[in-house]
Amino acid sequence: MTNNSVTLDHGSGGLASQNLISDLFLKYLTSPALSQLEDCAVLDECTCRIALSTDSYVVDPLFFPGGDIGELAINGTINDLAMRGARPIALSLALIIEEGFSLELLEDIIRSIARASTAADVAVVTGDTKVVPKGKADGIFINTSGIGTVSHLHNISGTQAKPGDAVISSGTLADHGITIMARQAGIDISGDIQSDTQPLHQLVAAILEQAQDGVHVMRDPTRGGVASTLCEIAQASKVDIILEEELLPIRPAVRVACELVGLDPLYLANEGKCLVICDPQQAETIVSTMRRLDAGRDAAIIGRVAAGDRGRVSLTTTIGGTRLLEPLTGEPLPRIC
Amino acid sequence: MKCADEFKSRDITTPLLRELAHSLRRPVRIMEVCGTHTMSIFRHGIRSLLPEGITLLSGPGCPVCVTPASQIDAFIAAAGLPDVTVATFGDLIRVPGSRGSLATARAEGARVEIVYSPMDALNLAQQEPERKVVFPAIGFETTAPAIAATILQAERLGLDNFFIIAAAKTMPSPLEVLMSDPELKVDGLLCPGHVSAIIGARAYQPLADRYQLSCAVAGFEPADILAGLLSLVRQINQKTPGVDNCYTRAVPEQGNPRALQLIETVFAQEDSEWRGLGVIPESGLRLRADYRRFDAMTALPITVKPVTEPKGCRCGEILKGQLLPPACPLYKKRCTPLHPIGPCMVSTEGTCAAYYRYSE
Numbered sequence: 001m002t003n004n005s006v007t008l009d010h011g012s013g014g015l016a017s018q019n020l021i022s023d024l025f026l027k028y029l030t031s032p033a034l035s036q037l038e039d040c041a042v043l044d045e046c047t048c049r050i051a052l053s054t055d056s057y058v059v060d061p062l063f064f065p066g067g068d069i070g071e072l073a074i075n076g077t078i079n080d081l082a083m084r085g086a087r088p089i090a091l092s093l094a095l096i097i098e099e100g101f102s103l104e105l106l107e108d109i110i111r112s113i114a115r116a117s118t119a120a121d122v123a124v125v126t127g128d129t130k131v132v133p134k135g136k137a138d139g140i141f142i143n144t145s146g147i148g149t150v151s152h153l154h155n156i157s158g159t160q161a162k163p164g165d166a167v168i169s170s171g172t173l174a175d176h177g178i179t180i181m182a183r184q185a186g187i188d189i190s191g192d193i194q195s196d197t198q199p200l201h202q203l204v205a206a207i208l209e210q211a212q213d214g215v216h217v218m219r220d221p222t223r224g225g226v227a228s229t230l231c232e233i234a235q236a237s238k239v240d241i242i243l244e245e246e247l248l249p250i251r252p253a254v255r256v257a258c259e260l261v262g263l264d265p266l267y268l269a270n271e272g273k274c275l276v277i278c279d280p281q282q283a284e285t286i287v288s289t290m291r292r293l294d295a296g297r298d299a300a301i302i303g304r305v306a307a308g309d310r311g312r313v314s315l316t317t318t319i320g321g322t323r324l325l326e327p328l329t330g331e332p333l334p335r336i337c
Numbered sequence: 338m339k340c341a342d343e344f345k346s347r348d349i350t351t352p353l354l355r356e357l358a359h360s361l362r363r364p365v366r367i368m369e370v371c372g373t374h375t376m377s378i379f380r381h382g383i384r385s386l387l388p389e390g391i392t393l394l395s396g397p398g399c400p401v402c403v404t405p406a407s408q409i410d411a412f413i414a415a416a417g418l419p420d421v422t423v424a425t426f427g428d429l430i431r432v433p434g435s436r437g438s439l440a441t442a443r444a445e446g447a448r449v450e451i452v453y454s455p456m457d458a459l460n461l462a463q464q465e466p467e468r469k470v471v472f473p474a475i476g477f478e479t480t481a482p483a484i485a486a487t488i489l490q491a492e493r494l495g496l497d498n499f500f501i502i503a504a505a506k507t508m509p510s511p512l513e514v515l516m517s518d519p520e521l522k523v524d525g526l527l528c529p530g531h532v533s534a535i536i537g538a539r540a541y542q543p544l545a546d547r548y549q550l551s552c553a554v555a556g557f558e559p560a561d562i563l564a565g566l567l568s569l570v571r572q573i574n575q576k577t578p579g580v581d582n583c584y585t586r587a588v589p590e591q592g593n594p595r596a597l598q599l600i601e602t603v604f605a606q607e608d609s610e611w612r613g614l615g616v617i618p619e620s621g622l623r624l625r626a627d628y629r630r631f632d633a634m635t636a637l638p639i640t641v642k643p644v645t646e647p648k649g650c651r652c653g654e655i656l657k658g659q660l661l662p663p664a665c666p667l668y669k670k671r672c673t674p675l676h677p678i679g680p681c682m683v684s685t686e687g688t689c690a691a692y693y694r695y696s697e
Contacts, residue, residue, distance in 0.1 A: 185453050261453065262427075264380075319350040319559045321382020326694045329674040330440075333427035334453065335376075 006101040011131025020129065024107060028114035031123035033090070041125035043090055049152060051086035053077055054145035062105065062139060064183050066175070066194030069142055070112035072271060075199045076222070077146040078120050082201035083218045083274060085156040085208055086148030091117065093127040093144055098137040109140065120199040122146070148201075153212055160216040161237035165305040166283035168276040170203060170290050171196065171298040172249045173226055177268025177332070178257050185261065185334065193253050198272035203295040207276065210289045214282035220274050227266040227325040229275060230313045240308030243315045243325070247302045262335030266315070267328045277305060344558030345381070353563040358388035360570045366392045366522055367569055368658050370512065371529030372399030372687070373557050379691045381559045391566065394658030395688040397511045398529050400476045401428045402656065402680040402687045403611045408504050409434030410641045412473040415502065415633055416447035421469045424458035427451045429473055432683045435644035455480075455487035455501075462491075462499035471633045474501040474622075478535040481505045481622060482596035485603035488628050500633035503623050506609055508532050509540055510620040515657055516548045523658065525551035525569035527562070530584045537592025538582040549578045556584040603628055612646075612680050613653030652679035655688050662692040669693065 009016035026035055033041035057073040074091065081088045093113065097106065117124050124144075175196040182193065200220065207215060217237070221229035226243075234241045250265050258265045272295065278286055283301055290296025313325040343349065369375055375395045378384060384393065397403050413434050416423040423439060430440050430451065443449040448468070452458045455472050462470035474484045484505060491499045508529065515521055528541055533554045541552040551572035555565025561584060568581040582588055600622065609621020624632050633639060646653075650672070651665040662668045662681070672678040674690055681689035 185451070186457065187453060315382070317380070317382045317559075318345045319347050319381055319383070320386060321559075322385040323380060323382040324694070330431060333430055334451065335428050 004103050006097045006099060006103060006106060006131055008099050008131050008133065011097070011129055017129065024110055025127065028110050029093070029117070029124045029127070031125050033123070033125035034127065041090065043125065049150040051081050051084050051148040051150050052145065053080040054143065055080060057142040057144070058138070059180065060138065061183050062109070064195055065179055067197040067271070068109060068112050069140065070109040071116040072197050073142040073144045074113055074116035074120060074122070075197050076271060077144040078122055078199045078201050079220045079272075079274070081146050081148040082199075082204040083156070083220055084150060085154050085204065085215070085218065086150045087205065088120070088122045088146050088148040088201050090125040091122055091144050091146045093124045093142070095127075095129045096137055096141040097129065097131050098139055099131055099134040101139055106140070116199070120201065122199075122201075154208065154215065156215055156218050158217055158219065158233045158236040161233055161239050161241070161277045161305045162216060163239055163305055163307040164280055165216055165277045166280045166301050167230070167241060167243065167303040167305065168278065168283060168287055168290070169226070169249060169300055169302045170200070170274045170276070170296045171272070172251050172254070173270060173273065174250060174254050174258065174265035174268035176271040177225065178254050178263065178265070181261065181263060181268070181332070181334065182257060187261065192251070193257060196270055196272035198295050200272065200274050200295055203290060203293050204274070206289050206293060207286050211278060211282040211286050214279035214286070215276060216279070217277035218274050221270050223269050224328045225265070225267040225269060226275065227264075227313065228327040231311070231325065231327040233277065234313050235311030238309045238311060240306040240310070241303060241313045242306055243303035243313070245315050245317045247300055249298045249300050249302070263332055266325060267332050280304070344556070344560040346560070349560045350563055353560060353567060354386055357391070357563060357567050357570060360567065360574060361388050361390050362574055364390040364392070365524040365570060365573055366394060367525045367527055367566065368394045368396045368515075368523045369527040370396040370398040370508070371532065372402065373531065374527060374529065374555070374562065375399070375688060375691055377557045377559070377562060379694070383559060383562060387566075391570075394523065395655075395691070396658060397515070397611060397614060397656050398477070398508070398532070399687055400480075400506070401432050401683060402652070403506065403511075403614065404432070404475050404504055404680070405610045405612045406434050406644045406646065407610070407641055408502070409438070410436070410644060411502055411634065411639055413437060413439060413442050414639045414641055415471045415637060416442040416449050418469075418637060418639070420467065421471055421637065422448040422450055422461065422465065423471050423473065424450045424452045424461050425473050426453075426475070429475065431677070432680065433677055435642075455484045456490070459487050459491055459496070459499050462496055463494070466498055469498045469500060469637065471637070472499075472501045473504060475504045477506055477508055477532050478596070478600065479531040481604065482535065482599045485599040488603045488624070488631055489599075491631060492628065500631050500636055501624070502633045503604070505604070505622040506611065507606065507620055507622060508536060509544060510617050511611055511614055512544055514614060514617050516544060516550060518657065521657060521659060523550070524573050525553070527565050527569065528552050528554040528580075530554065530556045530561070530587060533584065533588045533592070535593050535596045537590055538580055538588050539590050540592070541580045545578050545580050551578040552580045554580070554582045554584050554588050556587060613656040647678050650679040652681045652689075655681050662689040665689070
């Protein structure tokens with residue numbers, strides 16, 4: 001055991017825990033609510049509609065082109081709140097750390113969490129740390145929960161897609177998924193392939209300002225990708241969804257990488273994109289609103305909702321063929337031989 | 338690096354489709370031999386665009402699908418040995434043997450790593466000299482040269498902790514078996530692009546001659562596949578069966594002599610069991626005596642019990658193109674992509690999985 005790694009003492013609740021909290025966590029995470037170190041944070045937010053979401057983050061590698069597990073943990077939960085039209089107001093942060101984990105890496109992760117939280121203007125207000133014996137976890141696992149407030153004016157939900165609606169993607173697809181798969185595979189793919197992790201709540205706020213009741217569904221297509229996410233929506237709303245392959249925004253480098261390792265970009269994770277299903281009359285306005293913001297600069301209409309009660313999602317291919325998109329089965333596996 | 342976008346363009350495919358519809362004079366049954374063709378046909382929705390009268394049958398060219406359960410059991414048994422890491426293509430992870438898969442073995446604590454080439458497996462063996470790394474060597478002539486090159490490299494490095502389970506198979510012998518089956522009515526073969534780049538377009542000439550069978554070697558983009566189908570329809574119309582190489586940008590007439598030499602150096606042909614097709618003479622690759630020490634089946638205590646194919650599973654007939662997946666009693670009932678029973682459901686390019694995923 002060295003001074004450079006996390007020990008079981010750090011999770012004991014004793015002096016080492018206190019030191020870790022005061023010397024590392026509070027050094028970077030500075031919200032008044034958190035620094036009181038109470039059992040819970042009390043927030044002065046008073047509203048009758050509250051959104052609450054939680055997500056756990058386990059990623060290998062912990063650091064990847066375009067981001068790291070810390071940034072992912074902040075942006076991911078903020079995005080889950082934003083997808084219901086909520087304005088995120090606070091986050092919790094819980095760490096499960098494997099004994100022996102490098103303190104230097106932990107500091108890098110906490111610094112990244114602080115940076116992401118500051119950039120998104122959503123504070124971490126309460127937290128917890130546990131250390132488990134070596135071999136009982138893989139480095140570090142992070143859970144964040146978030147709360148937000150939701151306006152009474154809209155009812156955004158996966159059940160609200162209507163025939164005729166437009167389907168919009170806020171940007172390019174599969175960037176995060178292919179970055180992680182390539183790293184795991186040790187494949188060095190040149191080109192600008194990096195994770196797209198970013199918070200989307202400001203983009204969502206801008207969209208809702210422009211098109212208050214025109215937005216019917218918002219979802220961030222994380223694990224399972226765009227195809228699986230749209231399948232869920234189509235089933236929940238009892239409609240069919242038709243995508244146009246030609247309209248899908250996919251970076252050329254990502255497309256080539258996917259072809260190389262036999263993966264389908266429609267099934268790979270995104271960590272900074274949202275799908276918006278909206279009134280077709282407002283689709284162009286929403287796309288141009290998105291494009292004015294960095295988080296939505298590659299926004300595009302990618303398909304439409306059609307009548308149908310079987311919840312089917314299909315793709316009109318570049319050659320005009322029809323391909324049915326099913327939800328992902330199991331983890332995406334590279335196809336080589 | 339560019340994707341072959343022009344081969345996916347409607348500007349090229351629409352005239353090809355029009356010509357195909359125009360040329361078709363009678364219903365034809367065409368077998369696409371290669372799993373990658375099957376995938377591409379589904380991914381691009383090609384079936385939905387073909388004129389009525391063209392029936393596509395999926396052949397025995399998906400390496401995962403034709404690997405017998407006993408061999409999958411051997412991969413799983415290897416993973417269960419102490420200090421052994423099985424380094425495998427992702428394709429194999431979910432393939433069921435008689436009990437479980439490499440995925441379930443991994444969940445139970447076995448070390449199973451996904452690699453993208455046999456050389457990655459060798460690198461793993463170098464990085465972890467205290468462990469034995471076993472690579473399940475599946476595939477056809479496309480992967481065999483890389484496996485052979487890896488064995489030669491292991492030999493040069495003097496590695497004693499790198500092994501393979503030799504399970505690679507060769508073309509076109511299963512096609513010979515299929516075509517000699519009087520029940521199988523196939524008018525033409527869409528021959529595999531990648532394999533042909535190694536074995537050469539001429540490898541199909543004996544088949545064309547013996548069975549008066551139209552053959553077209555095709556690439557994997559939509560325009561490649563349509564051009565291959567058009568060639569087949571024209572050959573069938575004109576009753577001039579032969580081998581038309583429609584993939585000359587990748588496939589030389591003679592194949593790739595260097596790759597063939599690599600295979601020849603390391604491997605010898607042997608009789609091999611194909612899932613659903615039975616034992617086919619001289620259709621598998623075993624390590625030659627000089628390289629036998631890399632054979633995990635002799636170097637490690639891997640024991641496999643004889644297995645029987647699952648009851649009710651019709652993968653054999655589906656692989657032969659005699660049956661379409663919905664005709665199997667297990668299809669979509671007990672056999673689904675989440676709980677596959679037969680090999681055709683397991684691989685993403687297996688006929689049943691492809692049907693399940695993409696068809697109406």
